[in-house]
Amino acid sequence: MSQNEAQDAILTFENVSRMYGPVRAVDGVSFELKRGEILTLLGPSGCGKTTTLRMSIGLERLSGGRVSYEGKLVDSPADRIFVEPEKRGMGMVFQSYAIWPHMSVMENVAYPLRYRRVPKAEANKRVLETLELVGLKGYENRRGTQLSGGQMQRVAVARGLIANPSVLLMDEPFSNLDARLRENMRAELKRLQRRIGISILFVTHDQSEALALSDRIAVMKDGRVEQIGPPAELYAEPGTPAVRDFLGRSILMPARIVGSTGSNVDVSVADGQVFSVAGPIRTTSRAIDEKCLVSVRPESIIVEPAETTNVAGANSLNATIRTLLFMGETSEADIELPGGHMALVRLSPSYEWREGQAVRLTLPANKLQLWDRSATDAHGE
Numbered sequence: 001m002s003q004n005e006a007q008d009a010i011l012t013f014e015n016v017s018r019m020y021g022p023v024r025a026v027d028g029v030s031f032e033l034k035r036g037e038i039l040t041l042l043g044p045s046g047c048g049k050t051t052t053l054r055m056s057i058g059l060e061r062l063s064g065g066r067v068s069y070e071g072k073l074v075d076s077p078a079d080r081i082f083v084e085p086e087k088r089g090m091g092m093v094f095q096s097y098a099i100w101p102h103m104s105v106m107e108n109v110a111y112p113l114r115y116r117r118v119p120k121a122e123a124n125k126r127v128l129e130t131l132e133l134v135g136l137k138g139y140e141n142r143r144g145t146q147l148s149g150g151q152m153q154r155v156a157v158a159r160g161l162i163a164n165p166s167v168l169l170m171d172e173p174f175s176n177l178d179a180r181l182r183e184n185m186r187a188e189l190k191r192l193q194r195r196i197g198i199s200i201l202f203v204t205h206d207q208s209e210a211l212a213l214s215d216r217i218a219v220m221k222d223g224r225v226e227q228i229g230p231p232a233e234l235y236a237e238p239g240t241p242a243v244r245d246f247l248g249r250s251i252l253m254p255a256r257i258v259g260s261t262g263s264n265v266d267v268s269v270a271d272g273q274v275f276s277v278a279g280p281i282r283t284t285s286r287a288i289d290e291k292c293l294v295s296v297r298p299e300s301i302i303v304e305p306a307e308t309t310n311v312a313g314a315n316s317l318n319a320t321i322r323t324l325l326f327m328g329e330t331s332e333a334d335i336e337l338p339g340g341h342m343a344l345v346r347l348s349p350s351y352e353w354r355e356g357q358a359v360r361l362t363l364p365a366n367k368l369q370l371w372d373r374s375a376t377d378a379h380g381e
């Protein structure tokens with residue numbers, strides 16, 4: 001496979017919509033699943049993730065737009081084209097697993113091969129190979145009722161892979177597992193995907209799962225895609241307040257624009273301290289005196305005991321530790337900023353910390369992002 005082919009789209013959504021009566025469940029969604037990547041649809045419950053996944057395989061019909069798979073239209077109402085799910089040859093893992101309790105693991109996994117007239121001996125061989133791939137070697141004769149949650153999840157993945165699809169669709173496949181198992185499964189799935197090179201369209205509402213697992217994430221809100229990109233890029237440079245707030249915590253500080261130098265914008269925060277902002281400027285205006293918000297990820301703030309630093313450096317602030325939270329490998333603190341605003345920050349293990357301690361915060365200019373004052377989204381503070 002050439003470099004170019006490695007990057008071409010295997011599944012393409014163009015301006016896809018889906019109405020349920022008056023409800024616009026999916027509203028003008030476009031994206032490409034590239035060959036060999038894990039693309040995750042991430043967003044809160046009800047934002048249209050499952051509907052989008054089901055339209056990929058043909059379990060839901062489009063109200064408008066086009067879906068192509070392997071370079072051919074598979075659903076386009078305007079062209080009166082619709083290809084049935086069985087004819088698309090994709091694998092799917094449902095949120096509920098849909099394991100038949102009375103059937104053996106072998107029968108459950110072999111089920112999709114029934115439509116394909118695969119000879120019995122060949123089918124059995126493939127089931128055994130696939131069970132080995134998902135870590136279930138030796139489980140072929142167990143009943144569905146004799147499996148743990150993690151094992152049922154693996155059976156569901158094996159069944160999704162059994163027909164050798166080039167795309168695997170996965171709808172919140174780990175949501176019924178406990179936290180520890182969920183983290184193991186995400187690492188295991190990514191290893192498996194790297195090994196067999198399958199393209200995965202994954203759905204979750206769990207941002208840490210999406211960040212850890214995906215090559216790219218499409219953040220969805222209200223039936224629309226807000227932003228698509230690699231996890232690190234979306235996390236560091238979110239394009240909208242919804243993306244910023246959905247991917248992790250931010251500290252938001254009210255500020256006012258006081259000037260600009262090159263691509264940097266200078267703002268004054270609560271106590272009149274001037275900060276230089278070198279990250280993305282998302283404000284609609286850069287006019288002097290314009291009210292705005294500065295955002296920063298908590299782990300980008302450098303916290304030092306006040307007595308270890310001398311005079312106020314650039315982009316720094318005095319603050320006080322109010323509450324210390326020991327978290328094992330790290331500690332966090334609730335810090336009171338000038339003006340009484342509270343912020344939860346991460347502390348370095350290189351110093352001793354105590355409640356009531358005076359600290360100095362440094363906010364690196366390139367880690368700061370500027371927003372309109374109204375840009376707080378639903379999760380904002």
Ligand SMILES: Nc1ncnc2c1ncn2[C@@H]1O[C@H](COP(=O)(O)OP(=O)(O)O)[C@@H](O)[C@H]1O
Nearest residue numbers: 020023025043044045046047048049050051052
């Ligand atoms: N079969 C249906 N009939 C009516 N409304 C539906 C149906 N399926 C989904 N919806 C609505 O469409 C929207 C998106 O649902 P869904 O795709 O399941 O979201 P998600 O998977 O992100 O939680 C929701 O408002 C939901 O209530």
Ligand SMILES: [Mg+2]
Nearest residue numbers: 046049050051
């Ligand atoms: Mg869903």
